[in-house]
Amino acid sequence: MFDVIIFAAALYALTTETIEDAFVLIIYRITFGKKNVIYGLVSATATISFIMIILVLYGIPNLELYSEYITNGSGLFLIGLGGYWIIRFWLVRRRILAEESVDSKTSISKSFASFVFVFVELLEILAILIPFTLANYILEVSLSSAVSIIASLGLVFFLGKKIRRKMENRLTQVKLLAGIALIISGSVIITQIK
Numbered sequence: 001m002f003d004v005i006i007f008a009a010a011l012y013a014l015t016t017e018t019i020e021d022a023f024v025l026i027i028y029r030i031t032f033g034k035k036n037v038i039y040g041l042v043s044a045t046a047t048i049s050f051i052m053i054i055l056v057l058y059g060i061p062n063l064e065l066y067s068e069y070i071t072n073g074s075g076l077f078l079i080g081l082g083g084y085w086i087i088r089f090w091l092v093r094r095r096i097l098a099e100e101s102v103d104s105k106t107s108i109s110k111s112f113a114s115f116v117f118v119f120v121e122l123l124e125i126l127a128i129l130i131p132f133t134l135a136n137y138i139l140e141v142s143l144s145s146a147v148s149i150i151a152s153l154g155l156v157f158f159l160g161k162k163i164r165r166k167m168e169n170r171l172t173q174v175k176l177l178a179g180i181a182l183i184i185s186g187s188v189i190i191t192q193i194k
Contacts (some may be wrong), residue, residue, distance in 0.1 A: 006101040006137045009192055011144035011183035013128045018152035021121045026156070027171045032114045040114030048122040055130070063134060066192075071131040078127050080183030089176035099172060126184035128185060131193045 028037045053061070063070060089096035132141040 003137060003140055005192065006132065006135075007144055009141040010128070010132050010137065011015050013149060013181075013188065014125065014144050014148035015140075016152055016178075016181035016185065017121075017125055017128060018148040019155055020085040020174060020181065022084050022126075022156045022179075023174045024121060024171070025118075028114060028117060031171075032110045036110045036114045037118070040065065040116075040118040043056075043115050043121050044119040045120060048126055052126065052129070056133075058191040065132040066133075070134060072190055073189075073192050074127040074131045078124065078186030078189065080186075081124065082184075082186065085175040085179030085182070089172045089179070091157045092172045101180045124182065128189070129147040131189050135193045 013137075025037060025041070028040070032040070075139060088097065092099055
């Protein structure tokens with residue numbers, strides 16, 4: 001039976017994450033260059049897809065016994081990452097920590113940095129998907145994934161060019177909002193998925 005509460009929780013978690021990822025990819029494009037972001041996105045997507053395929057084909061039946069631990073681990077990962085981004089925002093704002101600059105990096109290190117940053121963004125999505133999948137909310141997660149992807153792609157296509165200039169040097173602000181959303185998502189995953 002379709003669970004509306006789980007659908008709403010998955011929709012919130014995935015939509016906030018994919019929209020945040022859309023903004024972050026705009027910032028990464030400014031920072032690393034379009035070509036490096038495309039390389040990073042393709043390689044990180046391939047890596048995460050490979051992990052998800054292995055989990056679905058071979059791991060999930062063996063992981064069902066540990067689903068409560070995995071759910072709590074995913075929730076704690078999201079809460080911890082959200083806390084990191086909030087703390088980082090305040091440290092940059094107080095000028096205790098400088099915003100990262102990649103201007104002097106070579107093209108290879110920009111490509112690798114782009115891969116790492118995009119990989120972390122996709123890990124956040126994976127940490128959201130795995131608990132819902134283990135709890136057999138496949139229909140709810142599939143539908144919420146489709147809606148969130150359409151929302152983030154629509155945002156990028158319709159607003160991408162207009163906001164690109166405004167997004168420059170705004171990574172910490174976007175990550176502050178993402179950090180809050182990650183903490184909420186992690187808390188929902190821990191408390192609602194059984």
